[in-house]
Amino acid sequence: MNARLKKLQQILSKEKLDALLVRTFEGDNHNVLYLSGFSGTTAVLLVTRKKAYIITDARYFARAKEEAPDFKLVKVQRGNKVSDHINEAMSLAGLSKSSKVGFEAGTISVHVGKVWDKDIKAKLVPTVHIIERMRQFKDEDEIAQLRKACRITSKVYKEVVPLIKPGMTENELGFEIDMRLRKHGAINNSFPSIIASGPNSAVPHHATGDRKLKAGEPVIMDFGGLFPGGYCSDITRTAFVPGKKPHPKMVEIYKIVLEANKAALKELSVGMMWRDYDKVARDYIADLGYGEYFIHGLGHSLGLLVHDPYNYEKDPFEVGTVITDEPGIYIEGFGGVRIEDDVVVTATGAEVLTKAAPYWQF
Amino acid sequence: MNARLKKLQQILSKEKLDALLVRTFEGDNHNVLYLSGFSGTTAVLLVTRKKAYIITDARYFARAKEEAPDFKLVKVQRGNKVSDHINEAMSLAGLSKSSKVGFEAGTISVHVGKVWDKDIKAKLVPTVHIIERMRQFKDEDEIAQLRKACRITSKVYKEVVPLIKPGMTENELGFEIDMRLRKHGAINNSFPSIIASGPNSAVPHHATGDRKLKAGEPVIMDFGGLFPGGYCSDITRTAFVPGKKPHPKMVEIYKIVLEANKAALKELSVGMMWRDYDKVARDYIADLGYGEYFIHGLGHSLGLLVHDPYNYEKDPFEVGTVITDEPGIYIEGFGGVRIEDDVVVTATGAEVLTKAAPYWQF
Structure with missing residues (x-):
């Protein structure tokens, strides 16, 4: 388990969150890269207090396995909605409708926020710059x-x-x-x-x-x-x-x-x-x-x-x-x-x- | 007045909006570039049914004047909030608290959306992909x-x-x-x-x-x-x-x-x-x-x-x-x-x- 992921999991516990969703956004993949090592441009991470998942599509299956070994790969199937696979990852992680799942409000658009509110089976909580504040101080x-x-x-x-x-x-x-x-x-x-x-x-x-x-x-x-x-x-x-x-x-x-x-x-x-x-x-x-x-x-x-x-x-x-x-x-x-x-x-x-x-x- | 701006103004009228806010987002300046010609990475556009403003900072004053001649420049002063200058542009445009101002929900983060909801003196209305749908068909x-x-x-x-x-x-x-x-x-x-x-x-x-x-x-x-x-x-x-x-x-x-x-x-x-x-x-x-x-x-x-x-x-x-x-x-x-x-x-x-x-x- 990498040290950044561990630190995030401590933050989750402190913030009373069961998990955090982190997403690439319009070519901005820096939070995903920072946490997981995955260098592709399209992925969603679900990090719970004990586990970590990377949700991406077929173009990136091989790269995700290689670059993000601490993250379990959840495969987006062609034609499916990404939010279906977020639900799949949550279910694999043992989360339920009553779980408090943070999402990084600085890198999720108002539009996607609305889609997630509707689709994702959890209590979504906007968080601000959790990963950005980790990135402030370099190791x-x-x-x-x-x-x-x-x-x-x-x-x-x-x-x-x-x-x-x-x-x-x-x-x-x-x-x-x-x-x-x-x-x-x-x-x-x-x-x-x-x-x-x-x-x-x-x-x-x-x-x-x-x-x-x-x-x-x-x-x-x-x-x-x-x-x-x-x-x-x-x-x-x-x-x-x-x-x-x-x-x-x-x-x-x-x-x-x-x-x-x-x-x-x-x-x-x-x-x-x-x-x-x-x-x-x-x-x-x-x-x-x-x-x-x-x-x-x-x-x-x-x-x-x-x-x-x-x-x-x-x-x-x-x-x-x-x-x-x-x-x-x-x-x-x-x-x-x-x-x-x-x-x-x-x-x-x-x-x-x-x-x-x-x-x-x- | 450029043809794209004119087309947008027709859309505003059809959508019963008094104005639309369009913003660069984390290095994604494509909607701003498309509408105005401005190639810098930080700006907000306010387009009303008759007028157009570009709000940017001192690094870009000269470039905005040169590249976006259809847009009146509103200068962001060091230390001020961008939303103060959006209010300034709205006031210059003759908009009021009861004006319906759209904002592009696909390129505004949930976080910025909340700041704008609090700061901006107008009725904000999320819109989805108005500019993106214009960009679908190339002239x-x-x-x-x-x-x-x-x-x-x-x-x-x-x-x-x-x-x-x-x-x-x-x-x-x-x-x-x-x-x-x-x-x-x-x-x-x-x-x-x-x-x-x-x-x-x-x-x-x-x-x-x-x-x-x-x-x-x-x-x-x-x-x-x-x-x-x-x-x-x-x-x-x-x-x-x-x-x-x-x-x-x-x-x-x-x-x-x-x-x-x-x-x-x-x-x-x-x-x-x-x-x-x-x-x-x-x-x-x-x-x-x-x-x-x-x-x-x-x-x-x-x-x-x-x-x-x-x-x-x-x-x-x-x-x-x-x-x-x-x-x-x-x-x-x-x-x-x-x-x-x-x-x-x-x-x-x-x-x-x-x-x-x-x-x-x-």
């Missing part, structure tokens, strides 16, 4: 996977820097990055690479296009990989196109953003609240007069998703919290700088996973 | 995009066939395919490429791995691209590794699957129900004794998603229905064959979009 195995993902991603950054030159397009630079991610072991990008050059660098989520890089301009590269096992990396570096000295104000902004990134990292510790972490970088930038140009949060949780779940308002950092540290300054029509690292909170502070030094030298 | 512009996507994807197949040789791994072959998709214009894969060789070819959704191809074996390649504009392609071909004659039974299976694919294509027409389309290929295979080995549906709708929405049980095919035609035979421990084309239903029959002939010659 040793997860951190090892994230460390490897970030090591490869940093290597890709180092490989592409020497390729940057005037006349290259954003798309061409993005292609070089994406190919190298795959070549070095990523299954895919963790999100579409953002390559933002010149004035485009003032747009935090710029859509990479065919603009040609010009000498002396900033070029923001924000990218990451999705690796076997399912974990994501996410790095941002701002480079300057060779051939001309960058604008002095860009150099000033670059240095401020880098120092803000370092300042937040230095303060990061167990027990800290998200808002205080954010404030370190925000205050640093505001004190130097650029407060209004830092127009997004300092970062986000990272894991199976590039924006992994985290209850930012309520849950302080713990050992195993993995987040990004990505301050930015964006001046419309002129340009911007963002520098992003992935860091894991440790008992003594923080470990930076994205070791893509050297930073830019002027 | 000229969408068909042109799908045609181009499939042309490029077919070209990629033709390029990789000569590279297949004994000793190459599934992952290596997948890499060649994925690189070429990107090189020829795809933003990404539309799903992780399935490369299934030898006995793995008997697993319809095999997870591509490091198995080495052997002479004479079948290798199923099931892949597609996601192209600028947002449309997907999806093709499957079964090839045989050179160096040895394929097993006679594999050749027999290949021919049956190919004929089943052609038979379904030939019958495809406006007004046909999904189940009858499926039956053509299923009966063909069953009559030749392999019925129990065709373990999945004949295909699926294709569009912004590789499995695009379609009400298969109720809605007959119309001009603009785009579906896949992918029969398969899978014999555990031995191997399998699948052949998949993307086809659009026309007034006179069907147009095949994936022109990756020649098929395998023995």
Whole structure:
């Protein structure tokens, strides 16, 4: 029995639930993957206090058996409703109409919720983010996977820097990055690479296009990989196109953003609240007069998703919290700088996973 | 005003709704993209009978203005709740507490539904798949995009066939395919490429791995691209590794699957129900004794998603229905064959979009 499943079963007992239903939803299979190891895109898990079932269709029978050995396979037959097979699993587990069965309200649509209310023979109870809150704190195995993902991603950054030159397009630079991610072991990008050059660098989520890089301009590269096992990396570096000295104000902004990134990292510790972490970088930038140009949060949780779940308002950092540290300054029509690292909170502070030094030298 | 928005406004009037809320959900932005053109991952649309608003945050202000010109931008301020800004948009639109505002119950989670019920100042009405049912039938512009996507994807197949040789791994072959998709214009894969060789070819959704191809074996390649504009392609071909004659039974299976694919294509027409389309290929295979080995549906709708929405049980095919035609035979421990084309239903029959002939010659 895997440790995550065991932990969930303790939570069920604490929450006075007889079981929990966890489902893939429109391509979001992360809770199912996290609990069971099953990497397919269509499945429902039924976890009781003692047993665990995976309900899936013929496309995935073999994969479910192989990847989710702690889960008993319940086979969806062509033409049947999935809810019939949920009832089948409940009956195999010895549950009855009076059993209290939770369902994850954050990943079940209002529509499916209504179908289940009608079809499923149990007392359904909406629960909120039980699995997401387990996913907030990464275990040793997860951190090892994230460390490897970030090591490869940093290597890709180092490989592409020497390729940057005037006349290259954003798309061409993005292609070089994406190919190298795959070549070095990523299954895919963790999100579409953002390559933002010149004035485009003032747009935090710029859509990479065919603009040609010009000498002396900033070029923001924000990218990451999705690796076997399912974990994501996410790095941002701002480079300057060779051939001309960058604008002095860009150099000033670059240095401020880098120092803000370092300042937040230095303060990061167990027990800290998200808002205080954010404030370190925000205050640093505001004190130097650029407060209004830092127009997004300092970062986000990272894991199976590039924006992994985290209850930012309520849950302080713990050992195993993995987040990004990505301050930015964006001046419309002129340009911007963002520098992003992935860091894991440790008992003594923080470990930076994205070791893509050297930073830019002027 | 774009034609899709206009059509939705007619539906609102027919359904006696004053407005509809449409939202991105966990990376699923397809309904928002379809209606507005906005390609970012976080936004809520409010469409009234006369007006349209897009509610998004600072990361996306510039993109929303550029991509969704028919929608008035409502800016989410840092720290505010999105539902406050939905109320702001409703107030700008002249809606009141007694207005009937639909929300798409298939893409709103039970959890968010509860928050909205509490926060939003209107009479909320769950609606089911209004936008999805619009998306079932593709317009000229969408068909042109799908045609181009499939042309490029077919070209990629033709390029990789000569590279297949004994000793190459599934992952290596997948890499060649994925690189070429990107090189020829795809933003990404539309799903992780399935490369299934030898006995793995008997697993319809095999997870591509490091198995080495052997002479004479079948290798199923099931892949597609996601192209600028947002449309997907999806093709499957079964090839045989050179160096040895394929097993006679594999050749027999290949021919049956190919004929089943052609038979379904030939019958495809406006007004046909999904189940009858499926039956053509299923009966063909069953009559030749392999019925129990065709373990999945004949295909699926294709569009912004590789499995695009379609009400298969109720809605007959119309001009603009785009579906896949992918029969398969899978014999555990031995191997399998699948052949998949993307086809659009026309007034006179069907147009095949994936022109990756020649098929395998023995």
